[in-house]
Amino acid sequence: xxxxERRNLRNGLLxxxxxxxxxxxxxxxxxxASIYFSLCDYSVLKxxxxxxxxxxxxxxxxxxxxxxxxxTLFFAMLFLPLSTGLAISLxxxxxxxxxxxxxxRTIFFLPSLTPMVASGILWMWMxxxxxxxxxxxxxxLLRPFGVEAPTWLQSTTWAKxxxxxxxxxxxxxxxxxxxxxLQDVPLQLYEAADLDGARWHSKxxxxxxxxxxxxxFFNVVxxxxxxxxxxxxxxxLTNGAGGPGRSTTFYAMYLYNCAFRYLRMGYACAMAWIxxxxxxxxxxxxxxxxxxxxxxxxx
Amino acid sequence: xxxxxxRPVFAxxxxxxxxxVCGCQVLVPQSQDEYVNGRIRITYWEKWTGFEGxxxxxxxxxxxxxxxxxxxxxxxxxxxxxxxxxxxAGGDPPDLVGLWSSGLPSFAEKQALMPLAPFMExxxxxxxxxxxxxxxxxxxxxxxxxxxxxPATTALHWNKRMxxxxxxxxxxxxxxxxxxxxxxxxxxxxxxxxxLVQLGFSPxxxxxxxxxxxxxxxxxxxxxxxxxxxxxxxxxxxRWIASYTNRYGAEELRRFQSGFSGNFASPQxxxxxxxxxxxxxxxxxxxxxxQYAPKLEWAAAPFPSAAPGMENVTIADCDSISIPVGAHxxxxxxxxxxxxxxxxxxxxxxxxxxxxTPLKNVSPAFVENHPNEYIRLFIDLASSPNAxxxxxxxxxxEYSDEITAAFDMVLFGLDTPEHAVAQVQQRVSAIWKRAKExxxxxxxxxxxxxx
Numbered sequence: 001x002x003x004x005e006r007r008n009l010r011n012g013l014l015x016x017x018x019x020x021x022x023x024x025x026x027x028x029x030x031x032x033a034s035i036y037f038s039l040c041d042y043s044v045l046k047x048x049x050x051x052x053x054x055x056x057x058x059x060x061x062x063x064x065x066x067x068x069x070x071x072t073l074f075f076a077m078l079f080l081p082l083s084t085g086l087a088i089s090l091x092x093x094x095x096x097x098x099x100x101x102x103x104x105r106t107i108f109f110l111p112s113l114t115p116m117v118a119s120g121i122l123w124m125w126m127x128x129x130x131x132x133x134x135x136x137x138x139x140x141l142l143r144p145f146g147v148e149a150p151t152w153l154q155s156t157t158w159a160k161x162x163x164x165x166x167x168x169x170x171x172x173x174x175x176x177x178x179x180x181x182l183q184d185v186p187l188q189l190y191e192a193a194d195l196d197g198a199r200w201h202s203k204x205x206x207x208x209x210x211x212x213x214x215x216x217f218f219n220v221v222x223x224x225x226x227x228x229x230x231x232x233x234x235x236x237l238t239n240g241a242g243g244p245g246r247s248t249t250f251y252a253m254y255l256y257n258c259a260f261r262y263l264r265m266g267y268a269c270a271m272a273w274i275x276x277x278x279x280x281x282x283x284x285x286x287x288x289x290x291x292x293x294x295x296x297x298x299x
Numbered sequence: 300x301x302x303x304x305x306r307p308v309f310a311x312x313x314x315x316x317x318x319x320v321c322g323c324q325v326l327v328p329q330s331q332d333e334y335v336n337g338r339i340r341i342t343y344w345e346k347w348t349g350f351e352g353x354x355x356x357x358x359x360x361x362x363x364x365x366x367x368x369x370x371x372x373x374x375x376x377x378x379x380x381x382x383x384x385x386x387x388a389g390g391d392p393p394d395l396v397g398l399w400s401s402g403l404p405s406f407a408e409k410q411a412l413m414p415l416a417p418f419m420e421x422x423x424x425x426x427x428x429x430x431x432x433x434x435x436x437x438x439x440x441x442x443x444x445x446x447x448x449x450p451a452t453t454a455l456h457w458n459k460r461m462x463x464x465x466x467x468x469x470x471x472x473x474x475x476x477x478x479x480x481x482x483x484x485x486x487x488x489x490x491x492x493x494x495l496v497q498l499g500f501s502p503x504x505x506x507x508x509x510x511x512x513x514x515x516x517x518x519x520x521x522x523x524x525x526x527x528x529x530x531x532x533x534x535x536x537x538r539w540i541a542s543y544t545n546r547y548g549a550e551e552l553r554r555f556q557s558g559f560s561g562n563f564a565s566p567q568x569x570x571x572x573x574x575x576x577x578x579x580x581x582x583x584x585x586x587x588x589x590q591y592a593p594k595l596e597w598a599a600a601p602f603p604s605a606a607p608g609m610e611n612v613t614i615a616d617c618d619s620i621s622i623p624v625g626a627h628x629x630x631x632x633x634x635x636x637x638x639x640x641x642x643x644x645x646x647x648x649x650x651x652x653x654x655x656t657p658l659k660n661v662s663p664a665f666v667e668n669h670p671n672e673y674i675r676l677f678i679d680l681a682s683s684p685n686a687x688x689x690x691x692x693x694x695x696x697e698y699s700d701e702i703t704a705a706f707d708m709v710l711f712g713l714d715t716p717e718h719a720v721a722q723v724q725q726r727v728s729a730i731w732k733r734a735k736e737x738x739x740x741x742x743x744x745x746x747x748x749x750x
Contacts, residue, residue, distance in 0.1 A: 049741065124561070
């Protein structure tokens with residue numbers, strides 16, 4: 001190693017040092033500690049006591065753990081396809097080249113900028129079973145058929161779909177990514193398809209979607225992670241209670257309650273690691289599936 | 300000679316050093332902060348905001364004025380229990396913390412709060428100065444970990460105008476639970492399409508004590524060191540809750556209640572907007588009526604019980620003040636508690652918050668000048684032998700969350716009272732068994748260390 005190389009290495013290490021120190025103190029250490037705590041009876045207020053796999057064993061038979069897991073998977077399974085479909089549809093609509101498109105794009109992106117708590121409170125009023133604007137419209141349409149609109153957040157059946165509906169409000173980020181990807185679709189492919197007499201839906205099906213697939217893959221993975229970690233919105237809407245009747249007790253909410261309400265940090269750490277493994281597993285599954293369905297234009 | 304250092308590297312190094320110095324400033328407790336003008340600085344975290352926050356601020360300001368040794372620094376804190384937990388665990392807690400009595404056992408069990416008996420003895424204070432129930436709620440396994448600041452009891456509040464309109468005597472509240480149900484039926488109204496527009500009573504409005512209804516049936520939550528939820532009394536309470544669902548229909552009740560749920564401190568409150576004629580509420584309700592519905596014609600009386608001969612049943616709880624373990628100046632902190640919990644301090648605080656004081660001795664002027672004309676009722680309820688409270692149980696939050704979920708399921712007609720009660724009993728007994736094992740394990744581990 002020459003002097004110059006050595007100096008470069010030293011300077012390089014020096015420059016990276018703050019990041020390494022931050023990473024070690026705020027990410028690596030807590031990660032490692034949480035593995036250890038997940039094997040402990042740990043209340044935060046007292047020193048941890050090692051108990052082996054007891055926390056994991058208890059999780060297997062904890063009915064609320066399974067209920068919260070079920071709620072979260074239900075949410076993710078409903079939210080992911082809906083948000084993907086909606087975002088792609090919006091992106092396609094916003095890519096048509098109509099006049100004033102920049103304004104439309106801004107309008108559709110704006111809700112993503114609203115703070116979650118503010119939009120949550122607003123939606124709470126819009127979905128109010130008695131006075132909500134949504135139910136006014138729905139009842140106008142449904143009452144002639146003798147059907148009543150649901151009470152949304154008051155109902156154990158409809159509370160989760162209501163939260164899906166609210167979450168779809170923030171679909172703007174995905175739309176922006178799809179829009180960017182749409183700009184990359186080579187125009188000559190559409191021209192060739194036009195010459196062959198392809199219709200609009202054939203072009204979408206055979207050109208747009210395949211070339212959009214890397215963006216879809218990215219958004220699905222990110223959406224899955226977000227959906228499985230859903231916390232802030234239901235927490236605000238139910239004041240942390242996850243009601244009615246635990247219908248909106250999602251995984252991350254139960255985890256939070258275990259850690260900070262029931263003072264069972266060890267148990268919460270075990271839950272966090274299980275969630276990590278679930279997210280990792282599902283991401284790997286999607287990654288594997290993507291090999292057949294995702295096309296990279298570069299080859 | 301020192302090696303030559305290039306300019307960017309020097310700037311970078313200097314920056315790091317500056318950061319490090321700043322970091323140390325933050326991390327190391329500041330000795331100069333412990334004194335204010337030569338007085339010992341006590342930090343006091345309290346949860347109150349608005350006029351309740353103003354009330355405690357006045358008491359603190361007065362304390363800071365009348366003596367020259369201690370300076371109390373009042374800091375308003377949201378989610379105080381969780382922040383206190385982190386501060387205590389981190390070894391740098393405030394000197395005083397205002398918790399809720401219901402959360403006290405879980406802190407006390409983990410030895411996060413200092414027992415107050417030695418301080419009280421030194422200061423010549425006695426537990427007997429306080430109304431018994433407010434000492435009970437601040438005890439864990441017989442040891443006192445907090446003193447009551449602002450207490451509360453609950454009572455039936457009814458709308459006199461609606462009573463008159465329904466042909467009931469507006470000055471005569473129901474005396475038994477059966478009578479309350481009967482009156483509730485008379486006070487309930489439907490619109491032309493068969494939808495509820497006015498409700499006499501609902502066990503879910505405001506729905507803050509789903510775990511407490513058993514008290515009016517003679518039930519208990521915890522007895523002889525065991526979870527006692529599956530008693531016939533608690534089951535009867537859940538059957539009574541289900542009777543409201545059966546009478547009005549789960550969907551209709553839900554639709555009606557969705558119009559005002561979560562709107563306590565607002566004119567949309569079901570009681571203020573005259574959509575529910577009778578509610579069980581605490582002593583604080585009068586403040587909010589004055590603020591949001593000053594023209595409301597209302598009165599208060601003990602909530603009637605189902606058990607014959609059982610009178611003046613109420614739920615008593617309070618805000619408390621405690622000294623966290625690790626507090627820098629526990630003696631000075633207690634000096635402030637001593638002032639706050641004197642008749643002068645508590646009457647100043649509780650009058651401004653429009654509550655009653657937890658002390659047995661009350662000055663006649665306090666009751667006479669109190670803005671809540673029913674204050675005597677709430678004071679008397681606190682001394683009732685049937686004043687009930689949350690159990691002395693470190694797993695109380697798990698227990699109450701389980702009851703709340705069961706209550707929702709029964710109210711929405713999704714579960715039977717029998718199954719719901721049995722399920723709570725079974726689940727919470729398992730949680731209690733696990734918690735007891737954890738306590739034993741800890742005692743064993745600490746015993747080893749001590750040896």
